[in-house]
Amino acid sequence: MITYLCLSVICVLLVSTETKVVHRDLGFAMCSDTNGEYLYGVDGEEMGHADFTKKEFVMTLPDFADPLTYGEGAYEAAVGEVDICRTNLNNHKKAFNYPAEAKNPPQSSIYFKDDVLLESKNTLICYITGFYPPQAGVSWTRNNVNMTDEATLSRYYLTTDGNFNLVSALSFTPQQGDIYTCTVQHSALDRPLTKTWEVDVSLPSVGPSVFCGVGLAVGLLGVATGTFFLIKGNQCN
Known part of the structure; x- marks a missing residue:
């Protein structure tokens, strides 16, 4: 089965008093002999697509993203784009004698x-x-x-x-x-x-803590012993 991809790219320049922001709007119509898809996106993110089972245009961005909405006729426009895609697909079949489909590995x-x-x-x-x-x-x-x-x-x-x-x-x-x-x-x-x-989760080692504790205890013991003999020496004098 050969799939034909129609791609339309619209660059929108938004100008404000402070900055210029360029966004890329993308509309994709895809079709095969039996299936069709149409979706619309901005800056690499899908905003909505045509659901050909429910026969409606579905917005996919969450509400907090303040997405654009499409009014009546969006689904019908998507159907028209897929029909154009199928026409182009049939023309390519005749012109190129069923060329091999381009494939990119994941x-x-x-x-x-x-x-x-x-x-x-x-x-x-x-x-x-x-x-x-x-x-x-x-x-x-x-x-x-x-x-x-x-x-x-x-x-x-x-x-x-x-x-x-x-x-x-x-x-x-x-x-x-x-x-x-x-x-x-x-x-x-x-x-x-x-x-x-x-799964390789290293368990925390108690070795360094033990060694530090022992070293600290020995050090404190040495200080206490030295202090004891120092006091005794002073008493003898």
Whole structure:
């Protein structure tokens, strides 16, 4: 299946009396033979997308971000953009005889949300970046036991270069020596991409404290002994 990506970029210059601020507005229409997507973003962040199942335009930024809103006709405009995308896709099929789809392999990293403390609940995050097309499989294991059903998966985040990012999260309670893996499957990879993380929390050592305590005690004992003999010597004189 060939996917055709239509990208429109609008640079908006906002001018005030004190500063100039340049923002980049991005509108993306994506389609295949059977599917279509449309989303709108500003400065690399998605602001909203068309939900073709509910047949409405959905704003995705939280209210506290004071996002722009779209009035009536936003969803219908998205449908029109996807229709144009499909027309272009059919034209490209005829002109280029089904060219191979460009593919970019993902990169991934795995890290924890909070400082790791044994027996304290935490979250492992697998961050997958820079891949195209926007279909990727993510699986988790703990000590070679599949944990994928317990993980969450974000929507696909479209970047300004036309690639996609994805975030998967797994809640866990650290146990010393546990080994976690996050594995990504993508059509641009020759083999699955796996990142491994092992719980290795060093317990605080009591050695230095003990040695310091003993040294301090010996030092104080030496001072007390010296003082005792000094006083005795003065009495003899």
